[in-house]
Amino acid sequence: MSIGKLSEYNVKVGSWSSYVERLKMYYKVNTVKDDMKLPILIASMGDEAYELLENLSSPTKPADLTFEKVDELMRQHLQPTPSALAERYRYRQRRQNAGENIAVYVAELKRLSKHCKFEANLCENLRDQFVCGLRSDVIRQRLFAEDDTVTFNQAVKLATSLEAAERDSAVVEENRATGSEAGAVHAIASSPARGTAPAARRAGGLAAGAACPVAVGGGTKTPERRFYGGDRRHGNGCGACGAQNHNFPTCRFRDYVCSKCQRTGHLRRVCPEWGAPTSPRGPPRRGAARGGLHFGEADRETSEEVGGDIEEELHHLSLNDYKSV
Structure with missing residues (x-):
């Protein structure tokens, strides 16, 4: 066989x-x-x-x-015998291509040098063209720092090691960046619901609807949580924010703490301690818009009361129903 x-x-x-x-x-x-x-x-x-x-x-x-x-x-x-000058020209024009590793580049250089008739100077010409044609400036500078007696095989070995180090470093950086993005996503996912952070800031660091400490005598007393707004009636509007397009159970401000009376269930603008059902300091202000939201001075007060949450929502409001005064 x-x-x-x-x-x-x-x-x-x-x-x-x-x-x-x-x-x-x-x-x-x-x-x-x-x-x-x-x-x-x-x-x-x-x-x-x-x-x-x-x-x-x-x-x-x-x-x-x-x-x-x-x-x-x-x-x-x-396979007719090619011109040595033409083959050397092709050999000198060879550079490491994008995405081509050093092993493939070395194999191509050896193939192109087959008919160049370098004879005894083959290794020296391979080394010179290898270093000059490298794509990485970092590896080339590292090889420039070597002695002139470095051989072609030594230059290839050193360049291969540096290429592997660059590749491993890129993988580490990519994994680090991926981990940072995952941590940021986790932080956003585990953050409190919208509306809770502004309420906590207004209540001095307490969560929305939590009991607020009130000074009594020489110490502090924590009153029990009280909701005020769900049973408030002024017109057909919401008792929590004063809007006319929804009711109290569906209002997103029903768990907010009033910065005026420190009670839960309504905003500062509809606080009963102002003495007016629709305005915190007297008659309704100029520039009022439909839906219980105000612009101008009222908008600044609302932004102070609910923090950046209202400002964010204003960017998403539709102005199709807006009517100029």
Whole structure:
């Protein structure tokens, strides 16, 4: 039983020299005699390759040639000896491409130097072109700091190590950035609901609707929580904020603490201690808008009372129903 497998030669994209080298290894491992080398080549090379060989050897038949002669005819036709100057030009123009790692870059340099005829200066030319063609300025500067006696293999080893270090550092930075974003999202998700923070600020750091300490005598007394606003009636509006487009159970200000009377259930503007049902300091102010929200002076008071929450909501209000005074 023979070892290995012989495939047909592809005339359009195949390399004849590589095909012959594999064929010679097949002969060696299977101990093929010299008189059998040509028949095996002709039998395995394929129809297209055999037709080309037949045209090149005409008028002599391929079977009358030797293995070495067939190799020479096919090599001269498929792989003619290129110009050394042209090959060196292509070699000097080679640079490391974007997304190409150092291992692939080194392999391409060695392939392009095959027909450059550098002879004894091959390693030196490989080293120089390798360093000059590197894409990373950091790695190139690090190699510039080395002694002139550094060899091509040493330069490749050092550059590969630096490339791996840059790649690992980029992964660490990416994971760190991802962790920071996840922490920020977690902080937002676990933050209090909207309206709670402004109420806590108004109540001196207490949560919305929590009991507020009141000075009594020489100490402080914590009154029990009292809601005021749900049972308030002035017109058909909401008893918590004074709006006309909803009622108290659906009002988002029903848990707010009034900064005037320190009671829970209404805003400062509708506090009963002002003595007016719709205005905290007397008659309704000019510039009042529909829905119980005010602009101008009233808007500044509302912003002070509910913090940045009202200001945020004003940006999302629709002005389709607004009517100028």
